[in-house]
Every structure is written in structure tokens, then in C-alpha cells.
Amino acid sequence: MIEIVGLDAIGEVGEGADLAALLADALRAKHIELRDGDVLVVTQKIVSKAEGRMIALDAVLPDAAAQELAATTRKDPRLVALVQAESSAIVRAVPHVLITRHNTGHVMANAGIDQSNLGPDRDGYALLLPQDPDASAARLHEALGVAIVISxxxxxxxxxxxxxxxxxxxxxxxxxxxxxxxxxxxRVLEVTQVALADAVASAAGLATGEGAEGVPAALVRGVHWTAPNNPAAAIVRPPHEDLFR
Known part of the structure; x- marks a missing residue:
């Protein structure tokens, strides 16, 4: 049986926070003892906050290329400049839409840069993705001794x-x-590959939500596997296998 438990006793996370300690405290607040088959899903937002990935837009000076792309997408030139810096390629740019290939390889809107739920007194700021999310997950895994997914x-x-x-x-x-x-x-399976980490992240999203829920992590219990471990980077399809460009 799969069980999902949201962890809501974490509070606002600031730069330099000991995220592993905060997560351990949140697990204790729910009286959870970790066991085999547990996966701790941590939202990207609190990882980025702890790693100091908050940027003041007023400190960004967009160049001519950013200004041009901002005119096309009708977005803030400062935000567009950050997106360009975080991306290896522009995939799609039309009014109100900017899809890029992030430096980590993930194809996503606005290079994953977000301005929601940044905390009090953070108007005019933007939050970037962790520079190396798999490394961030590995550090939490080592500290907590449980499988980690950053979502x-x-x-x-x-x-x-x-x-x-x-x-x-x-x-x-x-x-x-x-x-x-x-x-x-x-019948022999010819193309089946299972994105287990994506499935676990999606399940955890039922508890963490997308708005003002204030649940930045969730424990997914009852997940079992026999395959060897590999990072989230293994899921990213390389550009030469892009089926739609």
C-alpha cells in the first residue's frame, strides 16, 4: 500500500538553513520513523531557498539580447536575462511563453525560475533552481539515510x-x-522504461499542493524497487533524441 504524508511543520526556509535538520524535525513532529520503502520528496523551492538561489531583480542588468527576447515574450527583461543565464537553449518564445532547456538539461518554462511563495518582503525577487539538483538530493540522502526526490x-x-x-x-x-x-x-517489452522518481514526485504533489498549502515536503511510503540507483539526470532525454524539433 502506498501512503503519502505531508510535512507541514517546516516553516519559512532561509538561505543557509540546515535543510536536513528541518526535515528531520518535521518527520519527528509527525512521529514518523523511517523504514525501507520510504521516499522523502522535497520541493525545489525550499532547496533553492536554503542554497541561496534568491535573486533581487533590481540587481539584474538585461543586455540587448534579453531586451529583445523580453519584447517577444512580453516578460520582464530582468527575468528574461536570468532565464537566459540559466539556460543552454531557447526552445520556444512567443507572447507570454518562454520554454528553455535548463543548464541541467530539463526542458521547462522560464528555466524553472519562480516568483511565488518566496516569503515575506520578497516582492521583486526571483528564485532559481538549485545549480545541481541531483547533488542536492545526494547531500540530503547522506544526511537523512532515506531516498530523496527533489520535485x-x-x-x-x-x-x-x-x-x-x-x-x-x-x-x-x-x-x-x-x-x-x-x-x-x-511478449518482450521493447520500449518500457519507468520514470519512478517522476511517479513518486507526482504522488507527493497530492499532499504538497501548488498554492498556499504550506506543505513543502512529503513522505511517500511503500515504494519498492530492485533496480540499481540512478539520478534524475537519467530521465532527461538528450537533445539529439528530441522527437519534436
């Missing part, structure tokens, strides 16, 4: 709405390759 909200082509996916993972197989196995009828 973020992604939109999807051809479908409305956002879902949580894994941008960082440690202590579990983010991607499980089942090619070569057989289904119940004896």
Missing part, C-alpha cells in the same frame, strides 16, 4: 495543467529500464 512543477505538451516531476534524486532508481522483460502474455 518541481512542470507543464506538459498537449495537456493542460502541471504535475510534479523529479529534477533531483538520490537513493533510488530515478529511471528503471524494463526492456527485455516479458509481460503477462510472454
Amino acid at each position: 518541481d512543477s512542470f507543464g506538459r505538451p498537449w495537456r493542460y495543467g502541471v504535475v510534479n516531476v523529479a529534477i533531483g534524486a538520490a537513493g533510488l532508481p530515478a529511471l528503471i529500464d524494463r526492456r527485455g522483460e516479458q509481460d503477462r502474455d510472454g
Whole structure:
């Protein structure tokens, strides 16, 4: 049985916070003792806050390229300049839409830069993704001794709405390759790969929410696997395999 428990006793996270200690305290507040099959899903926002990824927009000086792209997308030139700095490629730029390939390889809106739920007195700021989400997950995994997924909200082509996916993972197989196995009828699986970390992140999103819920992490209990561990980077399809460009 899969169980999802939201961790709401964390509070506002500031730069330099000991995130592992905050998460451990939140688990104790719920009287949770970690066991096999547990995965702790931590939202990107509190990881970025703890790692000092908050930027004051007034400190950003957009260049001519940022100004031009901002005119196309009708976005704040300062925000666009940050998006460019965090991205390896622009995938789509039209009014009110800016899709890029983040430096980590993830294709996402605005390079994952967010301005919501930043905390009091943070108007005029923007929050960047962790520089290396898999490394961030590995540090939490080492400190807490539990599988870690760092989640973020992604939109999807051809479908409305956002879902949580894994941008960082440690202590579990983010991607499980089942090619070569057989289904119940004896047919050999030829293309099946399971994005386990994405599935766990999406499940946790039922508890963490997308607005003012104030639940920045969740424990997903009852997840089991036998495949070797790999990071969230394993899920990212490389540009030469892009099926739609």
C-alpha cells in the first residue's frame, strides 16, 4: 500500500538553513520513523531557498539580447536575462511563453525560475533552481539515510495543467529500464522504461499542493524497487533524441 504524508511543520526556509535538520524535525513532529520503502520528496523551492538561489531583480542588468527576447515574450527583461543565464537553449518564445532547456538539461518554462511563495518582503525577487539538483538530493540522502526526490512543477505538451516531476534524486532508481522483460502474455517489452522518481514526485504533489498549502515536503511510503540507483539526470532525454524539433 502506498501512503503519502505531508510535512507541514517546516516553516519559512532561509538561505543557509540546515535543510536536513528541518526535515528531520518535521518527520519527528509527525512521529514518523523511517523504514525501507520510504521516499522523502522535497520541493525545489525550499532547496533553492536554503542554497541561496534568491535573486533581487533590481540587481539584474538585461543586455540587448534579453531586451529583445523580453519584447517577444512580453516578460520582464530582468527575468528574461536570468532565464537566459540559466539556460543552454531557447526552445520556444512567443507572447507570454518562454520554454528553455535548463543548464541541467530539463526542458521547462522560464528555466524553472519562480516568483511565488518566496516569503515575506520578497516582492521583486526571483528564485532559481538549485545549480545541481541531483547533488542536492545526494547531500540530503547522506544526511537523512532515506531516498530523496527533489520535485518541481512542470507543464506538459498537449495537456493542460502541471504535475510534479523529479529534477533531483538520490537513493533510488530515478529511471528503471524494463526492456527485455516479458509481460503477462510472454511478449518482450521493447520500449518500457519507468520514470519512478517522476511517479513518486507526482504522488507527493497530492499532499504538497501548488498554492498556499504550506506543505513543502512529503513522505511517500511503500515504494519498492530492485533496480540499481540512478539520478534524475537519467530521465532527461538528450537533445539529439528530441522527437519534436
